[in-house]
Amino acid sequence: MQQLPRFNARPEVRSQLLASFINSFLRPAQLLKTNKSLIETLPDLVGGSPLLDKAVISLSSAFVAKNNRDDRLLQYSTKLYSQAMKILHSKIMMGKGLGKDLLYTTIIFQVYELINCSPSGFPAWLAHVQGSNALIRQCDGRSKEAVAENLFSVSSDLSLWLCNAIGKRQAAWRYNIPTRSSEPPGDKNAPPPEPIDILLDILIECTALIEEVDTLLDQGYVARGSRRVGERLLHSCLSLEDKLHSTCIWMQAKLGVPSPLPRDASTLKGFRTAVPNDFFPRPLKFPSLSCAESHLIYWTTLVLLYPLINQLFDFLGPDSGQSGSPVSTASPCYPSIETVENPTPPAADTQNRVVDFIALTDVYATEVCRAAAYCLQPSMKALGGQLLLAPLSQSTQFFQVEQSSEKIKWCQAVFMYLPQVGFAIGVFLKDIVWPQYRLSQKRRSPSPPEQVGERY
Structure with missing residues (x-):
């Protein structure tokens, strides 16, 4: 049996692995106009901690091994990963303060599990997310904020953490996820927030509304003042919708607007082979990966928000349009795609609502799918898939x-294609079910009682 190479932390070997990993993972800077990502910071993290060195090299070697189908290098990566896990657990059990090397290691392990999944699949990634949350909670005051700011320096890292909050139907603030655009900058010369910063802040606000609406609907009209709470939440949801659309208009003015890919585009060849059947309008192209990222977060937030609005209208009954809450006018940013192929927004119904919110949710979920071919084309490397x-x-x-x-x-076909761009977790995501999400969407709001009997 061929012996695996020993751990080699020599700077030149480490630099070669990191350079190969970063070059294969990240899109050229001219098409990704965002803050520095976690992957780009890896060279700055190594050299001062044996734990972090092992974590970084295990991640780099795993990705390079997957890309080159190098089983021996992959075994080496897995061995380093196991060693780093043992060191991490030992340090946590010792409980001697909180070191940044532990925090960054848990983040690196999250990315590792996306690339080279443990047999348990998605739960292994989730365990690292929860481990990071637990470590951050050990910080106090400003140190906690500083740690969170460092960890969430790029949207792709933050959006994965938000998955955990969304899947559990809980406010992101429970996980110490900060809003960035609202915080005063530490440096007066710091650049203003990018569109993706604002959009992620809105998504974080949406997670808080998700938790509140679920709590209200679970309690029903048994709770005192439930109608007033429902009206307040409806007003908040519709206000957030308006804020989201306004941000989209500003974002499109800055980053550009998607347009349909030509049917014979060469970038579609590999994607069409893996995903031959297409039930959506033509795939989209974007001026930049940053533009695609911002639109994906915009659409995803609407996919989460519109069912909440739909449930609140059901909860409040047919007179909810007269309750003083603003009534949705659908998206002023829709259609956001400059193409005659866009479907017409769902028509107004005969009651107080202006749109069918579930049909509108389907529209934006479809837009996410139309962006898949662009994100997964070879020139976008692994970052597009992430x-x-x-x-x-x-x-x-x-x-x-x-x-x-x-x-x-x-x-599901797209998820099965994800391993080809470096994310083995796609195989596990194909069939995964979010129990709390499914339960919340199948919940039927209780019929409102006679309003004369409602106690505020």
Whole structure:
């Protein structure tokens, strides 16, 4: 049996592995106009901690091994990963303060599990997310904020953490996830927030509304003042919708607007081979990967928000349009795609609502799917696939609840394609179910009682 190489932390070997990994993972800077990502910071993290060195090299070697089908290098990576896990657990058990090397190691392990999954699949990734949360909670005051700011320096890292909050139907603030655009900058010369910063802040606000609406609907009209709470939440949801659309308009003015890919585009060849059946309008192209990322977060937030609005209208009854809450006018940013192929927004119904919110949710879940081919084309490297993971997962969950079998099969085919761009976790995401999400969407709001009997 061929012996595996020993751990080699020589700077030149480490630099070669890191350079190969980063070059294969990240898109050229001119097409990704965002803050520095976690992957780009890896060279700055190594050299001062044996734990972090092993974690970084295990991640780099795993990705390079997967790309080059190098089984021996992959075994080496797995061995380093196991060694780093033992060191991490030992340090945690000792409980001697909180070191940044532990925190960054848990983040690196999250990315590792996306690339080279443990046999348990998605739960292994989730365990690292929860481990990071536990470590951050050990910080106090400003140190906690500083740690969170460092960890969430790029949206692709943050959106994966948000998956955990969304899947559990809990406010992101429970997980110490900060809003970035609202915080005063530490440096007066720091650049203003990018569109993706604002959009992620809105998504974080949406997670808080998810938890509140679920709590209200679980309690029903038994709770005192429930109607007033429902009206307040409806107002908050519709206000957030308006804020989201306004941000989209500003974002499109800055980053550009998607447009349909030509049917014979060469970038579609590999994707069409893996995902031959297409039940959606033509795939989209974007001026940049940053533009695609911002639209994906915008659409995903609407996929989460519109079912909440729908449930609140059901909860409050047919007179809810007269309750003082603003009534949705659908998206002023829709259609956001400059193409005659866009479907017409769902028509107004005969009651107080202006749109069918579930049909509108389907529209935006479809837009996420239309972005898949662009994100997964070879020139976008692995980062395009990483940006697609969370939005596609959310859209798939929606299609499952709506029992859209053909769309579910299409999404599953995309998940099976993800390992080709470096994310083995796609195989596990293909069939995963978010129990709390499914339960919340199948919940039927209780019929409102006679309003004269409502006690505030």
